[in-house]
Amino acid sequence: MVSNLDLSLMTVIIRPLGMLKSYIGELKETTVEAGKSVRDTLTSLGIDPQLVAGVFVNDEQQTKDYILQDGDVVKLLAVIGGG
């Protein structure tokens, strides 16, 4: 119902790559509050932001301070794969 839509919530797709899958699985469509950053979202998903080397939003690298937009596809590259 239109009246139940919460405009402060957005849908984004979080796609962890490599070993980060062990945190949240293959692919996660999640809702986030408007104004939340990648860093906020990682923390709420239980991922230590420092273990994520690269954040790619719609294929462009961004910092973790990037404010998520509705429909964003976020790929996360782990730092713990190689060494």
Place this chain on the structure above:
Amino acid sequence: MNGYGGTILRVNLTEGKITKQPTPAQLARDFIGGRGFGLYFLFKEVPKGADALGPENKLIISTGPFSGMMVPGGGKCDWTTKSPLTGGYADASMGGHFTAEMKYAGIDTIILEGISSKPVYLFIDNDKIQLLDASSLWGRNSFEVEKELKQKYGEEYQVATIGPGGENQVLYACINHDYGRQAGRGGVGAVMGSKNLKAIVLHGTGSPSVADLEGYRKAGMALYKACKDAEGLAEWSRYGTTVVTSWCDEVGALPTRNFSAGSFEQGKNIYGQTMRKEIVITDKGCFGCPSPCGKYSNMKRYNSQVEGPEYETIGMMGSNLGIGDIQAVAEANRLADDLGIDSISTGGCIGWAMECYEKGIFTKADTDGLELKFGNAEAVFALIKKIAYREGKIGALLSQGVKRAAAQVGQGTEKFAIQVKGMEQSAYATHNATAMLLAYMTCDVGAHHNRSWAITYDLQVGREKVVPEKVARVIWLQNFRPMFDVFGACRLQWVELGIDRELYVPLLEAITGIKRSWQDLEAVGNRIWNLSRMYWLRENDGFGRQWDLPAPRFYTDPPKTGVTAGQITRIEDVHKLLDMYYEQRGWDTNGIPTQQTLQTLNLTEMVA
């Protein structure tokens, strides 16, 4: 011999004599190739106490069984020598297309010995091998020399050359190839310059034999498919090593103002995404590479182009010098490459000099009038040129490397000379990252990152922890990672794409006909690691624990800003790390391999 060129080429520059010998099968079994071959010949043939810039030292270039083959990243060769910078073992890995042509010319190793009486270059076209006059090339910059030699012989001829830095024997001079690939560290370019050898031009058309052609095809294709299917391939290829810049800044690992901090307030200006947007015009890969990390950049302000900068140069010539301007960093990169000096060591030396200036230890009388303040890019450009030509008081001082420079200047500057064993530390700040600190302390060429990139493990298990697991991880990486330099292949497919290392095993067997597990291969890596340690011991009186200590900054001088502000590794923990490391390695408390360890590794006879 399957998988090998089959020939060791010896070039005596004093006599102008060129000889060949078959590659011994036993050597291939025991040391496999690449840096394994290099260290073997260095240990066996260069006499104890040889002057690194004298006729007795040798410069040894080696391919491996994966070089030039259908192997992702099979474009690596290894340059080994006694380092004029450190006085110990040095090897530098070089990408590009040189190693493939070397293999196709049937050569596994080139041993360059003696000193030519006049400038020459080595020309190899399959069996036609000559030393030719290089007097018209001497004194000229790297890119120009490479371009001229390619125009003379053809694009298919591969060129490796030194610049003025190598000719002037700057102790961290590098060797350039493919307009942007280097054998960078340890002063291999100075050794080449000391031999009056300006360049090598090389072309081969042969086909190395393989033991099992169908197995080779299948295993090679499986590896390429794994790379193609790897998650993160597109992202990695778009940004290359610069992908980690923002992460290093975030976790306090980005060297800033001579490693006085690990976070840079202008960091965003030099992140990979900024670089990609502002200056990158195309990607560039080495031979056989499915995931090109090279980025070719155009710097509009300077009307110049360069391959790079990659992460290490961004760290050492950007944040480490207080420069938050990606165009200026790339221009500094271009100057260092073209003049033939290692951008990592150059950044380390200039960072130290800038701190000396900011502290009032240097005045303009010491810097030939340069305003050596952090962030002054124009002063950095001028200083790079002075170093390459050993020009003026400051150029001559810094051309010796930061350890010698600090010893000469004194006044406590040794404490912020960021080096181990005389090699300037590469671009990871290690105030509070104990595994990475140990990796630098114990690296077999000095403070270099690529043997054991353990900083991610610090974040994974707790950066301040000093525990046996961290030490074990460092040792495992030191035994395993350099095996790619033995194979003649790039490690980045494993590191960055997460390719299963087991996929390399059937490929090695199909190429060479010898079945080896990773357990066997790590044992070879361990053997090589211990032999390089014995080389340091042989060449340096009093070698031991003191040589493994990090720059005092990391245990005396915590950062004042950034996420690691106030954090430091205590000296007690530095020694605890060494205690555990030596024990796990089977070395005595002074860091010397025990007789039992040498015996277990079958090295007793060789080091006797």
